[in-house]
Amino acid sequence: AQSVTQLDSHVSVSEGTPVLLRCNYSSSYSPSLFWYVQHPNKGLQLLLKYTSAATLVKGINGFEAEFKKSETSFHLTKPSAHMSDAAEYFCVVSDWNAGNMLTFGGGTRLMVKP
Amino acid sequence: NAGVTQTPKFRILKIGQSMTLQCTQDMNHNYMYWYRQDPGMGLKLIYYSVGAGITDKGEVPNGYNVSRSTTEDFPLRLELAAPSQTSVYFCASSYSGQTGYGYTFGSGTRLTVV
Numbered sequence: 001a002q003s004v005t006q007l008d009s010h011v012s013v014s015e016g017t018p019v020l021l022r023c024n025y026s027s028s029y030s031p032s033l034f035w036y037v038q039h040p041n042k043g044l045q046l047l048l049k050y051t052s053a054a055t056l057v058k059g060i061n062g063f064e065a066e067f068k069k070s071e072t073s074f075h076l077t078k079p080s081a082h083m084s085d086a087a088e089y090f091c092v093v094s095d096w097n098a099g100n101m102l103t104f105g106g107g108t109r110l111m112v113k114p
Numbered sequence: 115n116a117g118v119t120q121t122p123k124f125r126i127l128k129i130g131q132s133m134t135l136q137c138t139q140d141m142n143h144n145y146m147y148w149y150r151q152d153p154g155m156g157l158k159l160i161y162y163s164v165g166a167g168i169t170d171k172g173e174v175p176n177g178y179n180v181s182r183s184t185t186e187d188f189p190l191r192l193e194l195a196a197p198s199q200t201s202v203y204f205c206a207s208s209y210s211g212q213t214g215y216g217y218t219f220g221s222g223t224r225l226t227v228v
Contacts, residue, residue: 009154043219043222044157090156101159102147104158106155
């Protein structure tokens with residue numbers, strides 16, 4: 001069985017400072033991992049994905065994530081937060097044994113202060 | 115290219131009423147999914163389909179039914195609405211059941227049962 005734990009339900013940063021959103025996963029096999037972003041009253045947008053290629057994955061809007069198998073982590077980072085980054089972020093895992101069913105973490109709400 | 119289209123965007127139902135949430139995709143994706151998102155939570159899988167004529171239960175199927183008569187359409191039926199079904203519903207599609215393919219999500223249907 002696969003599961004995802006997002007370690008912080010809320011993260012608050014000042015504009016221009018780094019962002020770190022933490023995610024740990026559990027999967028029986030080599031997983032695929034995703035980060036999705038959801039702006040208020042909007043659908044989900046794919047930020048980036050890891051699919052067993054390079055462990056450092058670059059996504060849209062300056063975000064990146066590093067897959068660390070030994071730590072079962074897939075933390076999302078951005079060097080400098082922008083006001084438009086304020087949103088809900090979901091870490092998601094899937095593996096072939098689960099037929100590409102996505103398992104979502106509980107989400108992290110990112111707040112960006114001026 | 116519209117992607118995944120959901121209708122309606124908002125709906126208020128009375129307890130015991132029935133309704134169908136519509137979902138259409140124009141990307142020729144073979145996999146389609148219905149998720150629900152409760153406040154402050156990640157998404158949970160209700161039903162999914164791997165192709166026309168094939169559907170299967172997800173994590174939280176009780177109180178819902180689906181059908182998949184065409185590749186494009188995947189409606190979700192609520193037969194006897196209950197307050198516990200108040201949620202935001204997302205339809206999604208993907209090209210393949212293989213891991214690594216991200217989903218395309220619709221913009222959601224916000225349902226309130228009173």
